[in-house]
Amino acid sequence: MDMLRLARIGGAIWETKSEHGRWVACCDMNTDLLKRVETEFPGVQTCTDYREIAVSPEIDAVYICTPNDVHAEQTIACLEGGKHVFVEKPMALMKEDVVAMVQAERKSGKRLAVDLELRFGALTARRPVEIIQSGEIGKVVGLQFIHYRGGWKNEGNGIWRVQRAKSGGMHMMEAIHPIDLLRFYGGDVSEVQSFSLPNVLPQYDFVDNIMTHLFFENGIRGFVLESHQRSSNAVSDLTGDDPLWQEQGHSYGMSIIGEEGALKLDFWKARLTVLHYETYPTGTDGRQIRFARNESFKGLSTKELYHDMQGYFEEFVRRVAEGETPYQSGEDAARTHLLCLAAEDSANDLTAPRLRVDYSCLL
Template sequence: MEKIRIGIIGCGSIAKHRHMPEYHANSGTIIAAVCDIAEDRLQGFAELYHAKAYTDYKELLADADVDAVSVCTPNYLHAPISIASLNAGKHVLCEKPMATSKEEALEMIEAAHKNGKKLMVAHNQRFVPSHKKAKELIEKGEAGKIYSFRTAFGHGGPEGWSADGKESWFFKKDQAFIGAMGDLGVHKTDLLRYVLGEEFAEVGAFVETSAKKNADVDDTAVCILKTESGVIGTLAASWSYVSKEDNSTIIYGEKAILRLEDDPVNSLIVQFANGDTVKYELGGIQTNDEGGQKSSGVINHFVDCIVNDQEPAIPGSEGMKSLEVILAALESSETKQIVKIN
């Protein structure tokens, strides 16, 4: 079978550590083209993967050799580049947050539909073994009625991870649009929607810039969320956690408490009301520190969807619903009101 020819648009850290090595490791794909405005960075990756090099994404999209693209640019470019790619007849895997507004997200979904192409948002938390197992247990009724939850995603900030360090676009509102809430918080809204199996109806939030001197976006946020059925909980997203990363979620149910990624060894611990405890060693969550040896699952799923002509697990509509929770949190912080999500 012909290999799917991939174009990578944006050659920063997420492309370097996740997209490129995972496409390279996938037997069904070949990295055919790479694109970045930083020529020195671009040439290094073009040589490494024997790919064509472009400094203008529109030229890459005009390349008939490219079947699908990963959009790994600063956030403000996600929607325009994804839409242009879909209109050019390419399948699109877009980094999160998928867009900077609901309107942009809807335009992306429409472009995918109109052109008959796949649009997937790279929400990798759905592929984490402990998260999949927790969803399965909740669906089976093992935890009974769910009452509440708390989830956190925090680390020391993008300067330790981004290709540009302290000068990173992550800190610039005109390019990032949103800080820790868009970088980390949107992962957790997506995870909670997935694990709980329902939508959020109301959000209240405090969103601050307290830790980063060079930032005009949020670096620390705490949200209170309520689902349509009345499950309530908190979500913390932060670039101000100076020790090891926190990526944990705890779900409190009638029959059990589920602790996800809360223990260094057991990625899922279920504490039942009757006193029993079940521990699952499912392999940890992928972290950025590992240099991406551990597959995120995102790339392989995207490729499978193209090969088998299936709808991705996280299509544009799912990415948009997770984005809407974040947008509501921003609105709540600004207006000092609880915001309803339609």
């Protein structure tokens, strides 16, 4: 198997390693960063214009890690230039750009993947899938995800994040990860409806919190809460008693509800709790929730648990190098984006009824 020749647009190549590829180029607007690349990685070509990466015949695959509003144009250019592309989420901020990216992938014959890595994590995906497939909790009927984090300030790298035209709003910037994870378990969503509390962060020109209800085609119901109105309520071995974390840190939780039991995913305790539904003792009606066990994931890093961008990228490179399809296809990632765009429209118009999600544009 030949090593893929890799290039990165945005950010530094030392942040991402690969056993199945070698870095040959790096593009960024920060010339100081490029000087460091040239010093630490002799032979790696550098540039400030992504078009040089797109047209180079010496590159096989590109990792795009730039602000959200330029993902589409850069991805399409690289696909048209004959490159496989791994791009940070969101793939695009407008429906027509999402569709154009999928069409560019099909026309190029190359592979497109989006960094929706929650579906790759040991805690968020791999172990729960094993339990579900074993039949222990029965058929999945409900999915819930709750995420709080401190709000972005209108300064530094927060400036573009508080502008909907740049970041895409709450769904495209934050909720896209849990919504994609819920799709991983539940399949396609037919209808969506979002609500929000009044904003408390005036620097945001979009809602700073959302409560999104997902109605899956197979009857599963889902719920995602994303809020920047408060931060972490957890102190862990990973964060310690850090005041900054208390102001701006994350707090996660997820539940998978089955007909015969449930799974509770505790991110900061690195623990999966299994619950069973059992009938009351003889002579009474109803069922009770019984604790079955805890499964500990301590010893794994945050990245391995759920935020494994490095591992997900490496899996993409390996699959491309070996001629396999990506872990998630570009079209499937596009379906998550179309769902999030509909949800964002709903969140910013509280009078809107359930919105039907239209995937026909991808046909």
